[in-house]
Amino acid sequence: MRHKTFLWFxxxxxxxxxxxxxxxxxxxxxxxxxxxxxxxxKEVENCTPLVGCxxxxxxxxxxxxxxxxxxxxxxxxxxxxxxxxxxLAVAEVGQAWVDAATWDEFWHRLFNLPLYRALSFTLTxxxxxxxxxxxxxxxxxxxxxxxxxxxxxxxxxxxxxxxIVTPLIGSLILFWMIDSRGIIGSALxxxxxxxxxxxxxxxGLMWVSLIVYGVWHSxxxxxxxxxxxxxxxxxxxxxxxxxDGATRWQQVRYVVIPHLMPLVTFxxxxxxxxxxxxxxxxxxxNASAHAxxxxxxxxxxxxxxxxxxxxxxxxxxxxIFGVAILLSPVLVRTWRDFRGKT
Amino acid sequence: xxxxxxxxxxxxxxxxxxxVLFWFVLAAFPFxxxxxxxxxxxxxxxSIADWxxxxxxxxxxxxxxxxxxxxxxxxxxxxxxFWRNVINTGIVCVFVVCTSLxxxxxxxxxxxxxxxNYTFWLLITALIFRAMPPITLVAGxxxxxxxxxxxxxxxxxxxxxVAINQPFTLWMLHSFFxxxxxxxxxxxxxxxxxxxxxxxxVIIPVMWPGVITTGLFSFLLAYNxxxxxxxxxxxxxxxxxxxxxxxxxTTYTEGNVMFAVSAVVSAxxxxxxxxxxxxxxxxxxxxxxxxxx
Numbered sequence: 001m002r003h004k005t006f007l008w009f010x011x012x013x014x015x016x017x018x019x020x021x022x023x024x025x026x027x028x029x030x031x032x033x034x035x036x037x038x039x040x041x042k043e044v045e046n047c048t049p050l051v052g053c054x055x056x057x058x059x060x061x062x063x064x065x066x067x068x069x070x071x072x073x074x075x076x077x078x079x080x081x082x083x084x085x086x087x088l089a090v091a092e093v094g095q096a097w098v099d100a101a102t103w104d105e106f107w108h109r110l111f112n113l114p115l116y117r118a119l120s121f122t123l124t125x126x127x128x129x130x131x132x133x134x135x136x137x138x139x140x141x142x143x144x145x146x147x148x149x150x151x152x153x154x155x156x157x158x159x160x161x162x163x164i165v166t167p168l169i170g171s172l173i174l175f176w177m178i179d180s181r182g183i184i185g186s187a188l189x190x191x192x193x194x195x196x197x198x199x200x201x202x203x204g205l206m207w208v209s210l211i212v213y214g215v216w217h218s219x220x221x222x223x224x225x226x227x228x229x230x231x232x233x234x235x236x237x238x239x240x241x242x243x244d245g246a247t248r249w250q251q252v253r254y255v256v257i258p259h260l261m262p263l264v265t266f267x268x269x270x271x272x273x274x275x276x277x278x279x280x281x282x283x284x285x286n287a288s289a290h291a292x293x294x295x296x297x298x299x300x301x302x303x304x305x306x307x308x309x310x311x312x313x314x315x316x317x318x319x320i321f322g323v324a325i326l327l328s329p330v331l332v333r334t335w336r337d338f339r340g341k342t
Numbered sequence: 343x344x345x346x347x348x349x350x351x352x353x354x355x356x357x358x359x360x361x362v363l364f365w366f367v368l369a370a371f372p373f374x375x376x377x378x379x380x381x382x383x384x385x386x387x388x389s390i391a392d393w394x395x396x397x398x399x400x401x402x403x404x405x406x407x408x409x410x411x412x413x414x415x416x417x418x419x420x421x422x423x424f425w426r427n428v429i430n431t432g433i434v435c436v437f438v439v440c441t442s443l444x445x446x447x448x449x450x451x452x453x454x455x456x457x458x459n460y461t462f463w464l465l466i467t468a469l470i471f472r473a474m475p476p477i478t479l480v481a482g483x484x485x486x487x488x489x490x491x492x493x494x495x496x497x498x499x500x501x502x503x504v505a506i507n508q509p510f511t512l513w514m515l516h517s518f519f520x521x522x523x524x525x526x527x528x529x530x531x532x533x534x535x536x537x538x539x540x541x542x543x544v545i546i547p548v549m550w551p552g553v554i555t556t557g558l559f560s561f562l563l564a565y566n567x568x569x570x571x572x573x574x575x576x577x578x579x580x581x582x583x584x585x586x587x588x589x590x591x592t593t594y595t596e597g598n599v600m601f602a603v604s605a606v607v608s609a610x611x612x613x614x615x616x617x618x619x620x621x622x623x624x625x626x627x628x629x630x631x632x633x634x635x
Contacts, residue, residue, distance in 0.1 A: 001456040005537045009452030010464070012445035013508050020505030021471045024482030031481060072485060140365050143358045146350060153621075155362065158370040160617050160624060165373075166566040168583055169606050172590075173372045176379075176603065181388035183375065183396065216368065221628060228629040248354065277475035280568050283587060295477045295569070302480060302573055309481055316478035327473045331466065338462050 025320070032081060032313035034074040040064045074310065081314040088318075089113045115315070118292040121207065122322075125293070126275040129214035134267055136215060137222025138260070142252065144223070145230045156224070163220035171284030174213050206290040213281050218274070222267045229263045230256070269333075272326050277319075294319045373610065380607040381410040384600050414600035415608070418589075424605050426578075427585040430496065431565065434581055437500045438564035439557050442507045446560075447553060449508070450515025451541055455524070465516065468509035476506050477569040487574070494576030502570055507560050514559070517630060518552030519545070555627040558620055565613070582609045 001009075040063040047053040083090045092113055100106035110116045144155045162170060177184045180198045189197045199205045233256060241251050257264075279295035282288055288296060294315060301312035350358065375396075379387040382402045389395040399409035406413065418424045453461050483502065487493040522545065530540040565583075572584035580588065586609065589602040617624065 001452065001537060003458070006452050006456045006458075009448045009537075009541075013449035013512060014464075016445060016501070016505040017468070017471060017508050020483075020502050021474075021479065021509075024479040025474075027482035027485070028478065031485065072489065136365075139361065143362045143365070146355075146358055147362060155366065156625065157617060157621055158366055160621065161373060161614070162369050164562065164613050164617055164624070165610055166568070166583055166613070168568050168587060169609055172586070172602070172606055173376045176388075176599075177372060177375065179388060181390050183393055186389070186393050220369070224625055224628045228625070248350075273473045277477070279475070279477060283568075286590070295475050298477050298481065299569065299573075302484065307484060309484060312481040316481050319478050320474060323473050323475065324470075327470065330469065330473075334466060334469065 028313045028316050031073065031309050032317050033076060033078055035077045035081060035310050036074045037064070037067050037071070038075075040067060081310050082318075085113065086311055087115050087314050089115065114292070114297060115294075115318070118294050118297050121291040122276060122278065122293040124207065125211060125214060125278050125291075126272060128211055129218065129275050130268055130271045132211070133215045133218045133271060134222050134264060136219040137267070138226050138257075138264075140219065140223040141226035141230055142256070144227060156227070159220045159223055161220075162216050163218065167217065167280035168284050170217055171213055171281040174209075174216070175285045178209055200286070203290040206285070206287050210278075210281055210285060210287060210291055213285070214275060214278065217281075218271055221271070225263050225267055226260055229260045233259055269330050273323060273330075276323060276326055294322065373614075376603065377607050380414055380600070380603045381412065382600075383411060383413065387600065387603065414604035417598060418601040418604045418608070422589070422601055422605075424582075424585065424608065427580055427582045428608070430575075430579055431581040431583075433496055434500055434503065434571070435561055435564045438503045438507065439560045441500070442504045442511055442560045443553055443557050445504070446508060446511035446515055446556065447549065448541075450512050451519050451545060453512065453516045454519035454522075455527070455537075465513065468512050472509035472513070475569075476567070477573075479506070480570060480573045483574065493574065494579060496575070496579055499571055499574045499579075502574060503564050503567060506570065507563055510563070511556055511560060514556045514627070514630065515552060518556070519549070522548060551623075554620075555623045555630070558616070558623055559627055561616075562613075 040060045041057050042060040042063070043055050043057050045053050045055050082088055085092055093110060093116075096106055096109040100109060111120055140159065144152060144159075147155065165173075176182050178188075178199050179185045180189060180200070185199065188199070189195060199209050237255050237259075238251060241255050246254065277295050278293050279299060282291060282293060282296045283299075288300070292300075298312045298315050298319065301308040301315065379396055382396060382399050383405050385401040386395045386399050389401075392400075395401060402411050403409050405411070453465060484493070487498060492498045526548075527537075527540040527544050530544045531537070535543065568583045568587065571581045572587060575581065575584065577588075582605070586602060586605050589598075589605060
């Protein structure tokens with residue numbers, strides 16, 4: 001295809017991505033080094049007869065508005081926003097490092113800072129949910145594969161539901177069930193034997209609930225991919241393993257799993273990236289008091305009356321860095337494939 | 343599973359069936375439970391006294407004279423005017439899917455037929471864009487949208503969702519078009535068509551299976567989006583998902599949780615139907631990327 005023809009075919013989609021993905025990234029980068037204008041102050045001398053003159057400092061509303069309108073981006077502050085308490089909190093971390101006598105105290109102080117708190121949950125979630133969902137997906141795939149033909153379709157249908165359903169809605173459905181008056185919640189209350197037992201009250205249990213949701217939501221994806229992989233499993237390999245006397249477990253371990261290994265890598269890479277952006281369940285579970293994530297911080301900064309664009313932009317840039325680190329193995333793989341082809 | 347040697351011993355078969363049953367309950371029960379409960383009053387669905395009330399509907403019987411009531415649905419659809427949000431979601435989804443497929447098909451076709459190196463770099467860029475959480479872009483939209491008075495209306499959101507959709511659409515359609523033999527459009531070109539005519543007369547008639555699969559995923563992205571729609575739409579233009587989130591804020595205080603439950607069930611129904619009719623396409627779409635490696 002000639003360059004010119006290619007250009008015309010690609011132009012609409014290219015333009016859409018340029019205007020609404022590439023430019024916003026630039027805009028986010030720029031905004032993250034600008035802070036909102038401070039109010040312009042002016043000194044007014046108030047003279048009252050008999051009392052005398054007092055100099056007062058007041059906000060010059062007009063000048064402030066004018067300044068904000070003329071330069072909507074704000075004032076240039078360099079990396080200040082990245083280093084402030086809401087983000088990397090360099091000063092606070094340094095202080096904690098100097099003050100803290102033990103590691104425990106240091107970690108405790110570190111996790112009281114919003115970004116590190118969010119980061120700790122985001123990373124825990126990402127690196128716990130991903131292996132668990134792969135394991136569960138593999139088990140479901142193996143079990144469903146041994147079912148009768150007619151049951152398989154039905155199982156796939158119901159298995160797809162947790163994944164297809166809107167994340168916010170899915171998390172709400174689970175949240176209502178684990179509510180202390182919901183069915184699972186009240187069952188847990190009777191098991192715990194404590195009428196005030198609630199999943200919502202404890203940070204640890206809330207994390208567990210979110211992780212359970214994460215696995216429930218994403219295991220179907222792993223299941224479907226592995227199930228498709230099982231259909232292409234070479235029969236003769238399994239048979240020769242059997243003739244060599246492999247037990248059922250050994251067949252799975254040495255024939256099936258190696259066959260599925262490329263798919264496991266694929267699922268792991270995709271899910272690492274997707275779990276890193278966890279956000280909706282925190283809203284749905286109303287869990288922000290116990291668990292926050294990077295995406296949730298951005299959402300929280302942007303929402304409400306005061307839209308803190310600079311703070312949100314700085315967190316966005318940090319999130320993009322995180323995604324870039326997780327994405328790098330995928331990029332290396334794609335690059336290697338590409339070099340291999342040409 | 344035909345051969346006798348492959349047949350499972352009974353204990354393993356029981357264990358495996360039990361596990362399938364366990365997963366089935368895990369996957370399906372929450373939905374069944376919530377659909378059932380959405381026809382009850384709040385004191386039944388969130389029962390303090392006795393959990394079996396949620397099944398039998400004691401309080402619902404006392405309040406409405408029958409164990410089922412549509413009060414939650416009435417409250418959500420009529421009182422809170424949820425139908426407006428349903429219509430908004432419909433508009434957003436239709437336009438996002440159509441636009442995204444139109445420009446995505448052209449782009450994906452071009453990427454699959456060009457042999458220059460820049461196609462690789464374009465695909466890599468698309469992959470990077472695909473990996474980025476949409477919420478990180480929102481901060482970049484707000485300022486220009488406020489400045490040009492584009493914030494809060496449906497068309498802006500539709501265009502943004504189309505753009506966010508493009509990277510995935512391009513990858514999917516690119517790999518799909520790769521599987522359509524090049525000889526097809528080349529022979530059309532030998533017969534005197536230019537590239538666009540070859541695309542229109544030869545490729546369009548055979549591309550529908552791939553386009554439908556891709557369209558399903560575009561639909562899901564537009565339908566399920568919360569981060570972008572809740573940030574870019576004004577209160578009167580909200581789609582379903584941000585509206586449900588807004589319900590939560592108000593209903594917990596007013597004791598109208600059942601409105602939210604009914605709205606959630608209403609929003610799940612289209613997805614349920616979608617999976618029912620397009621199960622095969624969804625499965626093939628999910629595995630398409632995987633099989634290629």
